[in-house]
Amino acid sequence: MLPKSIQNLINHFTKLPSVGPRQAARFVFYLIKQPKKDLEEFAKTLFGITKNLKKCSSCFKAIDVEGLPANPPAGVAGRHGSVSYVCDICKNPKRDKSFICIVEKDTDIESIEKTGRYNGLYHVLGGNEIKDFSEKNLRELHLKELIERIQPPAGHPQGEKKIKEIIIAISATTDGDTLALYISRLLKPLSLPVNKQGIKITRLGRGLSTGSELEYMDEETLSQALLGRK
Amino acid sequence: MLPKSIQNLINHFTKLPSVGPRQAARFVFYLIKQPKKDLEEFAKTLFGITKNLKKCSSCFKAIDVEGLPANPPAGVAGRHGSVSYVCDICKNPKRDKSFICIVEKDTDIESIEKTGRYNGLYHVLGGNEIKDFSEKNLRELHLKELIERIQPPAGHPQGEKKIKEIIIAISATTDGDTLALYISRLLKPLSLPVNKQGIKITRLGRGLSTGSELEYMDEETLSQALLGRK
Amino acid sequence: MLPKSIQNLINHFTKLPSVGPRQAARFVFYLIKQPKKDLEEFAKTLFGITKNLKKCSSCFKAIDVEGLPANPPAGVAGRHGSVSYVCDICKNPKRDKSFICIVEKDTDIESIEKTGRYNGLYHVLGGNEIKDFSEKNLRELHLKELIERIQPPAGHPQGEKKIKEIIIAISATTDGDTLALYISRLLKPLSLPVNKQGIKITRLGRGLSTGSELEYMDEETLSQALLGRK
Amino acid sequence: MLPKSIQNLINHFTKLPSVGPRQAARFVFYLIKQPKKDLEEFAKTLFGITKNLKKCSSCFKAIDVEGLPANPPAGVAGRHGSVSYVCDICKNPKRDKSFICIVEKDTDIESIEKTGRYNGLYHVLGGNEIKDFSEKNLRELHLKELIERIQPPAGHPQGEKKIKEIIIAISATTDGDTLALYISRLLKPLSLPVNKQGIKITRLGRGLSTGSELEYMDEETLSQALLGRK
Numbered sequence: 001m002l003p004k005s006i007q008n009l010i011n012h013f014t015k016l017p018s019v020g021p022r023q024a025a026r027f028v029f030y031l032i033k034q035p036k037k038d039l040e041e042f043a044k045t046l047f048g049i050t051k052n053l054k055k056c057s058s059c060f061k062a063i064d065v066e067g068l069p070a071n072p073p074a075g076v077a078g079r080h081g082s083v084s085y086v087c088d089i090c091k092n093p094k095r096d097k098s099f100i101c102i103v104e105k106d107t108d109i110e111s112i113e114k115t116g117r118y119n120g121l122y123h124v125l126g127g128n129e130i131k132d133f134s135e136k137n138l139r140e141l142h143l144k145e146l147i148e149r150i151q152p153p154a155g156h157p158q159g160e161k162k163i164k165e166i167i168i169a170i171s172a173t174t175d176g177d178t179l180a181l182y183i184s185r186l187l188k189p190l191s192l193p194v195n196k197q198g199i200k201i202t203r204l205g206r207g208l209s210t211g212s213e214l215e216y217m218d219e220e221t222l223s224q225a226l227l228g229r230k
Numbered sequence: 231m232l233p234k235s236i237q238n239l240i241n242h243f244t245k246l247p248s249v250g251p252r253q254a255a256r257f258v259f260y261l262i263k264q265p266k267k268d269l270e271e272f273a274k275t276l277f278g279i280t281k282n283l284k285k286c287s288s289c290f291k292a293i294d295v296e297g298l299p300a301n302p303p304a305g306v307a308g309r310h311g312s313v314s315y316v317c318d319i320c321k322n323p324k325r326d327k328s329f330i331c332i333v334e335k336d337t338d339i340e341s342i343e344k345t346g347r348y349n350g351l352y353h354v355l356g357g358n359e360i361k362d363f364s365e366k367n368l369r370e371l372h373l374k375e376l377i378e379r380i381q382p383p384a385g386h387p388q389g390e391k392k393i394k395e396i397i398i399a400i401s402a403t404t405d406g407d408t409l410a411l412y413i414s415r416l417l418k419p420l421s422l423p424v425n426k427q428g429i430k431i432t433r434l435g436r437g438l439s440t441g442s443e444l445e446y447m448d449e450e451t452l453s454q455a456l457l458g459r460k
Numbered sequence: 461m462l463p464k465s466i467q468n469l470i471n472h473f474t475k476l477p478s479v480g481p482r483q484a485a486r487f488v489f490y491l492i493k494q495p496k497k498d499l500e501e502f503a504k505t506l507f508g509i510t511k512n513l514k515k516c517s518s519c520f521k522a523i524d525v526e527g528l529p530a531n532p533p534a535g536v537a538g539r540h541g542s543v544s545y546v547c548d549i550c551k552n553p554k555r556d557k558s559f560i561c562i563v564e565k566d567t568d569i570e571s572i573e574k575t576g577r578y579n580g581l582y583h584v585l586g587g588n589e590i591k592d593f594s595e596k597n598l599r600e601l602h603l604k605e606l607i608e609r610i611q612p613p614a615g616h617p618q619g620e621k622k623i624k625e626i627i628i629a630i631s632a633t634t635d636g637d638t639l640a641l642y643i644s645r646l647l648k649p650l651s652l653p654v655n656k657q658g659i660k661i662t663r664l665g666r667g668l669s670t671g672s673e674l675e676y677m678d679e680e681t682l683s684q685a686l687l688g689r690k
Numbered sequence: 691m692l693p694k695s696i697q698n699l700i701n702h703f704t705k706l707p708s709v710g711p712r713q714a715a716r717f718v719f720y721l722i723k724q725p726k727k728d729l730e731e732f733a734k735t736l737f738g739i740t741k742n743l744k745k746c747s748s749c750f751k752a753i754d755v756e757g758l759p760a761n762p763p764a765g766v767a768g769r770h771g772s773v774s775y776v777c778d779i780c781k782n783p784k785r786d787k788s789f790i791c792i793v794e795k796d797t798d799i800e801s802i803e804k805t806g807r808y809n810g811l812y813h814v815l816g817g818n819e820i821k822d823f824s825e826k827n828l829r830e831l832h833l834k835e836l837i838e839r840i841q842p843p844a845g846h847p848q849g850e851k852k853i854k855e856i857i858i859a860i861s862a863t864t865d866g867d868t869l870a871l872y873i874s875r876l877l878k879p880l881s882l883p884v885n886k887q888g889i890k891i892t893r894l895g896r897g898l899s900t901g902s903e904l905e906y907m908d909e910e911t912l913s914q915a916l917l918g919r920k
Contacts, residue, residue, distance in 0.1 A: 001778075002800065003754035005735065005742045012732045016717045022675070025797050027706045028739075032752060033816070036740045042702045043737035045695065046721075050729045052695045053722055062722060064693035088691075107715055108444045110692065115453040126723070167459055171445075172438035205437030205458025208402040209451040212439055214338045215401075215482070221439040223345040228435025228458050229397055231548075232570065233524035235505065235512045242502045246487045252905070255567050257476045258509075262522060263586070266510045272472045273507035275465065276491075280499045282465045283492055292492060294463035318461075337485050340462065356493070445712070568904045575913040627919055631905075632898040665897030665918025668862040669911040672899055674798045675861075681899040683805040688895025688918055689857055 006032070057084035058149065060124040060142050062106050089122060096120045098164040100149065102183065104171065112169065120167075123149065125179075133178060143186060150190050150199065165200040172206065236262070287314035288379065290354040290372050292336050319352060326350045328394040330379065332413065334401065342399060350397075353379065355409075363408060373416060380420050380429065395430040402436065466492070517544035518609065520584040520602050522566050549582060556580045558624040560609065562643065564636075568629065580627075583609065585639075593638060603646060610650050610659065625660040632666065696722070747774035748839065750814040750832050752796050779812060786810045788854040790839065792873065794866075798859065810857075813839065815869075823868060833876060840880050840889065855890040862896065 002010070006028055013024035031039060052066040063085055089095055089109075099120025103109055109122050125141045150163055168183055170176040180203055187201050206224035208217065217225070232240070236258055243254035261269060282296040293315055319325060319339075329350025333339055339352050355371040380393055398413055400406040410433055417431050436454035438447065447455070462470070466488055473484035491499060512526040523545055549555055549569075559580025563569055569582050585601040610623055628643055630636040640663055647661050666684035668677065677685070692700070696718055703714035721729060742756040753775055779785055779799075789810025793799055799812050815831045840853055858873055860866040870893055877891050896914035898907065907915070 002796070003743065003752055005739050005754050005756065006752060006796075008735045009739055012735055017720050018713075019717075023708075026675075027709075029795055029797060030707050031736075032739055032743055039740045040737065043733045043740075045698045045702055046736060047730065047733035049695050049699055049718075049722055050726045050733075053693065062693055062696060064695050066695065104444070105719055106692070106696075107719060111444055111447065111449075111452055112456070115449050115456060117453045117456045167456075169444065169456075171443040173441055173443060176443075202459040204452075204455040205435060205460060206439065207435035207437035207454070207458065209436065209439045209442055210448050211403055213401040213403060213406075214334070214341055214399065215486075217341065218440050219341075219345050222341055222434075223347045224437070225434035226342070226345060226347045226397075226399075228437065228460075229432040230435060230458075232566070233513065233522055235509050235524050235526065236522060236566075238505045239509055242505055247490050248483075249487075253478075256905075257479075259565055259567060260477050261506075262509055262513055269510045270507060273503045273510075275468045275472055276506060277500060277503035279465050279469055279488075279492055280496045280503075283463065292463055292466060294465050296465065335489055336462070336466075337489060445716075564904070571904055571907065571909075571912055572916070575909050575916060577913045577916045627916075629904065629916075631903040633901055633903060636903075662919040664912075664915040665895060665920060666899070667895030667897035667914070667918065669896065669899045669902055670908045671863055673861040673863060673866075674794070674801055674859065677801065678900045679801075679805050682801060682894075683807045684897070685894035686802070686805060686807045686857075686859075688897065688920075689892040690895060690918075 054085050055124075055126075056087035056090055058086055058090045059122045060126055060145070061087045061089065061109060061122060063087045094119070098162055099167065100146075100163060100165075101167040101169050102146070103169050104176075108169065118167075120165075133182065138182070143183065147186070147190065150187070163199050165202060168201065168203045170203075172204075284315050285354075285356075286317035286320055288316055288320045289352045290356055290375070291317045291319065291339060291352060293317045324349075328392055329397065330376075330393060330395075331397040331399050332376070333399050334406075338399065348397075350395075363412065368412070373413065377416070377420065380417070393429050395432060398431065398433045400433075402434075514545045515584075515586075516547035516550055518546055518550045519582045520586055520605070521547045521549065521569060521582060523547045554579070558622055559627065560606075560623060560625075561627040561629050562606070563629050564631065572629065578627075580625075593642065598642070603643065607646070607650065610647070623659050625662060628661065628663045630663075632664075744775050745814075745816075746777035746780055748776055748780045749812045750816055750835070751777045751779065751799060751812060753777045784809070788852055789857065790836075790853060790855075791857040791859050792836070793859050794861065802859065808857075810855075823872065828872070833873065837876070837880065840877070853889050855892060858891065858893045860893075862894075 001007075002025075009028045009031075010021060010024045013019055013027050014021050016024075019027075031042075048066075052064055053062055054065045055061065056063055065085055096119050099118070100123050101112065101118060101120055102123045102125065103112070104125050106124060109124070112118050112122075123142070123146050125143070150166070166187060168180045170180045170183075184201055184203075187199075190199060205228055206221060207228050208214075208221070208225050212221075214222070231237075232255075239258045239261075240251060240254045243249055243257050244251050246254075249257075261272075278296075282294055283292055284295045285291065286293055295315055326349050329348070330353050331342065331348060331350055332353045332355065333342070334355050336354060339354070342348050342352075353372070353376050355373070380396070396417060398410045400410045400413075414431055414433075417429075420429060435458055436451060437458050438444075438451070438455050442451075444452070461467075462485075469488045469491075470481060470484045473479055473487050474481050476484075479487075491502075508526075512524055513522055514525045515521065516523055525545055556579050559578070560583050561572065561578060561580055562583045562585065563572070564585050566584060569584070572578050572582075583602070583606050585603070610626070626647060628640045630640045630643075644661055644663070647659075650659060665688055666681060667688050668674075668681070668685050672681075674682070691697075692715075699718045699721075700711060700714045703709055703717050704711050706714075709717075721732075738756075742754055743752055744755045745751065746753055755775055786809050789808070790813050791802065791808060791810055792813045792815065793802070794815050796814060799814070802808050802812075813832070813836050815833070840856070856877060858870045860870045860873075874891055874893075877889075880889060895918055896911060897918050898904075898911070898915050902911075904912070
């Protein structure tokens with residue numbers, strides 16, 4: 001039998017996505033061979049994220065608050081009645097605030113930023129991996145807050161903001177498609193004229209991805225690639 | 231040592247794409263356990279394709295000529311000075327002859343037909359798997375014949391045909407992209423007004439293919455998916 | 461739709477083990493691009509194995525009989541009442557006839573011969589891939605003939621032969637283990653003294669195979685490796 | 691750009707064996723969605739192993755020392771001049787102390803214990819994954835201590851112990867084979883009579899592992915399986 005402290009640590013690693021007990025054991029036996037100082041550093045960093053990490057009160061992107069003064073924009077602080085933080089993208093005056101790109105998770109923002117093709121704002125749905133569409137799961141998706149961002153109550157300072165387009169940038173998987181459909185239906189009433197201007201609701205284009213061969217493409221993707229030819 | 235007739239047959243199977251000697255041996259030992267009649271049938275079918283298979287003189291799609299009278303459309307038979315055949319798609323009066331879709335191989339036609347989204351004609355490049363862009367390889371691609379289809383000599387009966395769009399439906403691999411670029415440059419001078427109308431040259435749309443996750447997408451595809459959003 | 465002769469050939473290739481319609485199509489489109497002469501050669505070789513291939517009347521190894529005179533050893537020809545052939549291994553006077561190694565298929569003989577560790581005779585079970593142990597399947601395994609080889613009827617010339625060991629060289633898969641168990645039970649009564657000498661019935665040793673790591677070994681194999689340590 | 695505390699944590703996870711930056715990011719984004727309490731627990735457990743984990747002074751198996759009194763067996767404590775601990779297996783009076791099984795790592799002990807086929811002692815080589823056989827790497831393998839265990843100095847209480855067999859239970863990989871060869875050469879002089887009795891040095895048996903098919907076996911393994919038949 002393995003020592004208890006090793007077994008406990010293996011159990012913690014086994015909870016990580018797609019890590020089995022065998023790989024977790026390998027992690028742990030690797031770790032116990034590392035210098036004591038490195039391990040302490042790892043543990044400290046892990047502990048740190050419970051304290052240092054908050055979410056942007058506007059787009060729900062994770063932000064580091066270590067040594068950061070709470071800096072709520074007018075009208076936001078009051079809403080939740082507590083100190084709130086705003087991320088670098090939402091604060092950046094050079095970003096085009098008439099575009100909101102809905103993503104599932106923070107890393108998707110990284111991916112989109114790397115393309116250099118988008119200069120609007122984001123909205124992170126968060127929540128756990130979406131596997132079922134129970135009410136409980138849907139409630140965790142910050143959709144209520146998304147609607148508030150798009151259609152602020154009358155008299156609200158954000159009310160002036162004219163959102164032109166909402167891009168649903170969700171994976172083209174079955175679950176992703178279902179979620180995207182759900183969101184686009186939810187937003188449909190809002191796509192009616194706001195301040196005399198309609199909001200366009202779009203999804204990422206479908207077609208051949210780099211490296212894909214005609215021979216292995218499914219019918220649906222090939223249809224989309226034909227329709228989207230240019 | 232394996233019997234000579236087995237070894238010879240293994241050698242033939244080993245030449246097939248992505249078949250190694252071990253798999254070839256498995257094929258052969260499977261075959262020798264089959265009823266004699268099935269094997270004879272297989273051999274006969276294999277032999278048959280050397281005689282029964284020709285290529286459409288217009289689009290180079292493979293066609294079966296067993297029991298088929300040579301049926302050249304006026305103006306085609308003379309070109310090659312020999313009996314020529316025309317495929318079902320080229321002959322079909324319901325297909326829109328102002329569209330030509332360039333594909334690498336016959337099976338790509340099958341894939342596109344299955345989508346039900348295309349009603350034009352095809353042009354099969356053929357040739358072996360395109361790995362290098364030597365002159366010899368390029369010459370085998372029926373590109374000369376493609377240009378003749380698009381811009382027939384004056385007085386030629388096909389001269390009346392007005393081609394509106396040429397769709398380059400080639401895989402999104404590195405080699406496919408290089409070939410597509412080569413073809414679009416070759417066709418560029420032809421995209422000038424023909425009978426007062428320009429020819430549009432397009433490629434299949436790029437973007438997320440079914441099942442692809444944002445997390446695993448390359449920058450280029452994500453860029454294209456953002457630009458092609460709708 | 462694909463031309464009929466292409467579709468027929470695809471159908472034949474699809475019957476090969478672990479070949480799907482897509483790979484079969486790739487085979488066929490590869491073939492139709494090859495020189496006519498190569499294709500004819502392929503078809504001829506395929507046709508040839510229906511005529512040139514027989515099985516050794518003793519061990520059931522496949523043998524080439526093209527231009528070979530029927531050369532039955534005394535006592536064998538009579539048994540089946542027809543012309544019969546004997547393979548090179550069975551005929552070789554240098555092979556030790558007191559050892560019989562039972563294999564599933566001809567290629568296993570190749571594998572064992574390559575090790576250079578075995579100089580006895582073989583017995584090919586043949587039959588299709590063993591998936592179920594129905595009576596019909598078992599009957600195709602040449603087990604009756606195996607028993608005849610081991611315990612020939614009194615007065616039979618082979619009766620002099622003293623078999624010392626029968627090696628069951630069957631894969632260590634679940635089906636292989638079941639078959640090996642079945643065979644060893646079948647042979648058990650024969651392992652009683654024959655001509656005053658018992659027959660040893662063995663199986664291939666179990667343990668670590670080259671490249672296998674302790675970490676990934678199943679309990680059973682590790683047990684066997686411990687017991688078989690040396 | 692990702693928040694610094696997230697990036698730092700990703701960097702720590704990326705150091706784990708076979709974890710890339712992408713998987714590390716997935717781990718971290720999974721973790722930040724977990725309850726704060728779970729994360730603190732994880733960090734605490736990780737921190738704990740730097741304090742609670744020691745190695746058995748005899749066999750170098752990892753042991754938990756939380757709340758454990760140092761319990762050195764006579765004659766061991768003095769050797770290193772500091773507090774030392776002995777594992778449950780080494781302490782167990784029912785284990786046969788005349789057998790030592792050399793393993794690469796703690797988890798291999800788990801694997802062997804599960805078979806229920808071994809009741810001797812172990813010796814964990816430890817060290818990092820053995821990739822090169824530099825002196826530095828070899829020095830970390832506790833081989834010096836292994837020799838001391840086998841051949842204690844005269845007058846030493848362990849001197850009475852009669853070791854009968856040393857089993858080198860190392861993976862059958864190229865590196866494992868090289869290491870096993872190195873160790874068996876190192877131990878060879880010791881296999882001379884000790885207290886009038888020789889020490890047998892063995893390795894795990896080679897052969898077919900569960901599920902392996904003859905068709906895919908390398909020559910070496912098949913040779914060993916033939917030699918080790920039973």
